Amino acid sequence: MEHDFKKWAAGVNRRRDLYPLMRGVSFMIDNPEDPSAYVFTFSKTGVEVSDASDQEMTDVTLEAPSHLIEKLFRGEEKLTTLRAENSTLKGSLAHLLQVEALIYLSK
Secondary structure: OHHHHHHHHHHHHOOHHHHHHOOOEEEEEEOOOOOOEEEEEEEOOEEEEEEOOOOOOOOEEEEOOHHHHHHHHHOOOOHHHOOOOOOEEEEOHHHHHHHHHHHHHOO
């Protein structure tokens, strides 16, 4: 899954039209099926993907199985309407909407 995230980030970094939306927000994805969690750090210079440290604080955190994460990045699901018994979403509404816009517009 890390390769897919890095490929997505590279595509977003080529999209200069998305740069105004990248205003210092971080987004962590934790998949229970994957031993690693990933952090997306958005800044005015682009997006960077890295492994999450155990105690890392992020603006938005999503814990969800891989099939929901894949639907999110394909644009079939939106972050704010993601509903599943085994998913958890944390963060302020402003940050959630910012990350949702970046993911949705990047497809």
